[in-house]
Amino acid sequence: MSKMTPYVYVLPCMLLLGIFVYIPLVANFYYSLFSFSALSPMKLFVGLQNFRTLFNDSVVGTALINNVWYCVISVAVQVFLALVIAALLEDRLLSRVSTVLRTTYFLPVLISMTVVALLFSFVYHPKIGLINAALKAFGMKNPPAWTGDPKTAIFSSIIMSQWHSTGYTTMLFIVTIQGISADLYEAAEIDGAGRLQRFFHITVPQVREMMFVTMVTTITGAFLVFNDVYILTQGGPGNASTTLAVYMYRNAFNLDKMGYASAIAVLMLIICMALALIQNKAFRSGKED
Amino acid sequence: MKKFALILAVVMCLSVCISAFADQVTVRFFHRWPNEPKLSYLNGLIAEFEAENPDIKIVTDQVLNDAYKEKIRVLVSTDDIPDVFMSWSGSFANNLVKSGRVQTWDDLLAADPAFRDSIVESQWPPFQIDGKQYGVPWSMDGKAFFYNKDVFAQLNLSVPTTLDELYAVCDALRAAGYEEPISAGFSAPWAVSHYLGTICQRVVDPETLARDYAGQGDFTDPGYIEALNIFKKLGEYMTKDPNSVDHEFARNAFIFGEAPMVYLQLGECKYLRDDVDFDYSFFNFPAVEGGKGDPGQLTGAPEGMMISNVASPEVQEAAVKFVKFVISQHGGYEMTKQTGELSCVKGALDETNLDAKQLEAVQLILNSTQPALWQDNVTDAAIADAFMAGGQLLLTGDKTAEDVMKDVQAAAASIQ
Numbered sequence: 085m086s087k088m089t090p091y092v093y094v095l096p097c098m099l100l101l102g103i104f105v106y107i108p109l110v111a112n113f114y115y116s117l118f119s120f121s122a123l124s125p126m127k128l129f130v131g132l133q134n135f136r137t138l139f140n141d142s143v144v145g146t147a148l149i150n151n152v153w154y155c156v157i158s159v160a161v162q163v164f165l166a167l168v169i170a171a172l173l174e175d176r177l178l179s180r181v182s183t184v185l186r187t188t189y190f191l192p193v194l195i196s197m198t199v200v201a202l203l204f205s206f207v208y209h210p211k212i213g214l215i216n217a218a219l220k221a222f223g224m225k226n227p228p229a230w231t232g233d234p235k236t237a238i239f240s241s242i243i244m245s246q247w248h249s250t251g252y253t254t255m256l257f258i259v260t261i262q263g264i265s266a267d268l269y270e271a272a273e274i275d276g277a278g279r280l281q282r283f284f285h286i287t288v289p290q291v292r293e294m295m296f297v298t299m300v301t302t303i304t305g306a307f308l309v310f311n312d313v314y315i316l317t318q319g320g321p322g323n324a325s326t327t328l329a330v331y332m333y334r335n336a337f338n339l340d341k342m343g344y345a346s347a348i349a350v351l352m353l354i355i356c357m358a359l360a361l362i363q364n365k366a367f368r369s370g371k372e373d
Numbered sequence: 374m375k376k377f378a379l380i381l382a383v384v385m386c387l388s389v390c391i392s393a394f395a396d397q398v399t400v401r402f403f404h405r406w407p408n409e410p411k412l413s414y415l416n417g418l419i420a421e422f423e424a425e426n427p428d429i430k431i432v433t434d435q436v437l438n439d440a441y442k443e444k445i446r447v448l449v450s451t452d453d454i455p456d457v458f459m460s461w462s463g464s465f466a467n468n469l470v471k472s473g474r475v476q477t478w479d480d481l482l483a484a485d486p487a488f489r490d491s492i493v494e495s496q497w498p499p500f501q502i503d504g505k506q507y508g509v510p511w512s513m514d515g516k517a518f519f520y521n522k523d524v525f526a527q528l529n530l531s532v533p534t535t536l537d538e539l540y541a542v543c544d545a546l547r548a549a550g551y552e553e554p555i556s557a558g559f560s561a562p563w564a565v566s567h568y569l570g571t572i573c574q575r576v577v578d579p580e581t582l583a584r585d586y587a588g589q590g591d592f593t594d595p596g597y598i599e600a601l602n603i604f605k606k607l608g609e610y611m612t613k614d615p616n617s618v619d620h621e622f623a624r625n626a627f628i629f630g631e632a633p634m635v636y637l638q639l640g641e642c643k644y645l646r647d648d649v650d651f652d653y654s655f656f657n658f659p660a661v662e663g664g665k666g667d668p669g670q671l672t673g674a675p676e677g678m679m680i681s682n683v684a685s686p687e688v689q690e691a692a693v694k695f696v697k698f699v700i701s702q703h704g705g706y707e708m709t710k711q712t713g714e715l716s717c718v719k720g721a722l723d724e725t726n727l728d729a730k731q732l733e734a735v736q737l738i739l740n741s742t743q744p745a746l747w748q749d750n751v752t753d754a755a756i757a758d759a760f761m762a763g764g765q766l767l768l769t770g771d772k773t774a775e776d777v778m779k780d781v782q783a784a785a786a787s788i789q
Contacts, residue, residue, distance in 0.1 A: 209622075211618065229617050231616070232617025318561070318562070320616060322763065322771065322772070
C-alpha cells in the first residue's frame with residue numbers, strides 16, 4: 085500500500101466538502117465586504133460597512149435575543165428534560181408502558197417541520213385554535229394572540245420546536261443509557277443508593293459524551309433556526325419573532341441585500357463556532373477522567 | 374435508381390421546408406402563466422395567431438410568479454432577453470426598464486391611435502416611466518371594501534363616502550352586535566401594505582408621495598403620521614389580533630357572514646361566487662377629510678406586456694403584431710371568459726363573460742380616476758418592508774405612528 089492510498093480514499097469526501105462547504109464559507113466572508121443584489125452585474129466594495137450596519141441594526145439585536153431564548157429553552161428541554169425522560173422510561177417502574185411512551189415521544193420527529201408549523205398555526209389560531217378554545221372554556225376572557233402578539237410570537241415557535249424535537253434527543257439518551265453496564269447500577273443498589281443518587285452518580289456521568297453531542301447540536305440548531313419561525317410567523321408581527329437566519333433570508337431574497345445577508349451569515353458562523361469551542365473545552369470531550 | 378429518386382424527393386422536401394422556415398419570423402414569448410386555465414387560454418390564442426399569420430412562429434417559455442420575477446430580471450439584463458414578455462407595473466417595470474433593453478411604445482402608439490384608444494385610459498400611466506410608455510396594460514385589478522348588502526339594508530346603513538361615515542357605519546354595526554365589523558388578516562404583511570398604500574395615497578400630497586416612494590424624499594410629511602393613525606383607528610374595528618389571522622381566513626369570515634365588511638381585491642370575486650348566500654357589493658376606500666390625494670383613485674395595478682428593443686426589426690414588428698393580437702377585444706374577451714382575469718380592453722367585457730358582480734367590479738375600476746399602485750410594488754422593498762412591519766406593530770400598540778415613520782425614514786436613508 086503506497087503512502088498515498090489513504091489520501092485517495094478521503095479525496096471524494098474532501099472534494100465534496102470543499103466545493104459545497106468550505107469554498108462557500110470563504111466566499112461568504114468575501115461577499116460580506118460588498119454591497120450587491122442578486123442581479124446586479126457588479127459588486128460595490130464597501131469594506132466593513134455591512135458589519136457597522138449590523139452592529140447598529142436593532143433588528144439584529146431582537147433576532148439575537150430570540151435566538152438566545154431559543155437556545156436556553158431548547159437546552160433545558162431537549163438536553164436536561166430529555167435526559168430525565170429517558171432515565172424515567174428506562175426505569176423498572178415504567179417498563180410496561182415504556183415502549184408505547186418511547187414511540188409516542190418519538191413520533192413528532194418523523195413529521196416534517198413544515199407540516200408541524202402549519203399544524204401549529206391552527207393550534208395557535210385565535211379564532212379556531214385548540215389552545216384558545218381550551219383557555220376560553222376555562223373562563224379566560226382575553227386569551228393571548230400567540231403568533232400575532234410580539235410578546236408571545238417567538239415563544240409560540242419555541243414551544244412548537246420543543247414538541248417536535250425532544251423525542252429525538254430522548255431517543256439518543258435512551259440508547260446511551262441502555263449501553264451503561266447493569267453492574268454499575270447493581271453495585272450502587274447494594275451500596276444502598278436510591279433512584280436519585282443512581283441518576284446523578286451513574287447515569288449522568290455515563291451519558292456525558294451524549295450530553296455533549298446533543299448540546300452542540302441543540303445550541304447550533306437554536307442559532308440557525310429558520311423553518312419553524314419562517315413558516316409559523318414569517319418573523320412577525322413586525323420583526324418581533326425574527327431570528328438571525330430568518331433575517332438573513334429576508335435581507336438576501338426579499339430586500340435583495342446580498343452583501344448584508346452575507347455579513348449576517350458571518351455573524352452566525354462566528355457565534356456557532358465560539359459556542360462549539362466553549363463546549364468542547366467545558367466537556368473535555370473525548371478524554372477519559 | 375429508386376434510391377436516388379427517394380433521396381432527391383427528401384432533399385426537395387427539406388429545401389422547401391427550410392425555405393418556408395427561412396421566411397418565418399420566430400418571436401420568443403416569456404410569460405408567467407404555466408398553470409391552468411391560463412396556459413390553455415394563451416396556447417389557444419397563440420395557435421389562432423399563428424394560423425392568421427403563417428409567417429410568424431411564437432415560441433413560448435413559462436414559469437410561475439416568483440420564479441418568473443427572478444428569471445425575467447436576469448434575462449432582461451442580458452442579450453438573451455425574450456422578444457415579448459409580461460411585467461407588473463410600478464417598481465417592477467421600472468427595474469426592467471433600467472436595463473435599457475425595453476422598447477418604448479410612444480412612436481408605435483402615435484402611429485396607431487386606434488390601438489391606444491382601445492384600452493381603458495386609466496391603465497396606461499402605470500407603465501409610464503420618465504414620461505415614456507414602456508408597456509401595454511393587459512389586465513386590471515382594484516382593491517375595495519366588500520360589504521354585506523343584506524346587513525346594510527337591515528340596519529338602514531348607506532355606503533360611506535367619507536372616512537367619518539365609515540367610522541359611523543362601523544359603530545352602527547358594532548351596536549347591532551357585529552363586534553368586529555371589518556374582517557382582516559395581517560399574518561402575511563402585504564395585506565397591511567394594501568391598507569397603508571391606499572390611506573397614504575388619500576392623505577399625503579401626491580407629489581411628495583411620488584418623490585418619497587421613488588427614494589428621493591425623506592418621508593417627513595406629517596401626512597404619513599396621520600395616515601398611520603387612521604389605520605390604527607380602523608384597526609379597532611377589525612378582527613381582534615389580526616396579525617395571527619391570515620387573509621384567506623379573513624375573507625372566509627366575510628363569506629360566512631361573521632363580519633359584514635372586508636377589504637379585498639376585485640379579482641377575489643371568484644372566491645365568493647359559490648359560497649356567499651347573501652347579496653354583497655363593494656365600494657372604494659372612502660375619502661379622507663382634508664386629505665391631499667385624489668379620493669377617486671382606486672388602489673390596484675394593471676399587468677402588461679413589454680417588448681425588447683434588441684431584437685431585429687422584423688422580429689420587433691412581429692412582436693408588436695402579437696401584442697396587439699393578445700390585447701385585442703377578442704383576446705381580452707377570451708381571457709376574462711376563460712381565466713377570470715379582467716381585461717383592460719374596452720368592450721372586451723360584457724355579461725356573456727362576466728357575472729353580475731364582476732361587471733360591477735369592472736364598473737368600479739372604470740369609474741375610478743386612475744389606479745394607485747400597490748405600495749409594496751411602487752417603492753423600494755426596504756421602505757415597503759418598514760411600512761408593513763411597522764403597521765403590524767402599530768395595531769398591537771407596540772409602536773406609535775411616529776416610531777413607524779422613524780423606521781421608514783431610516784429605510785429611505787439606507788437606500789439613497
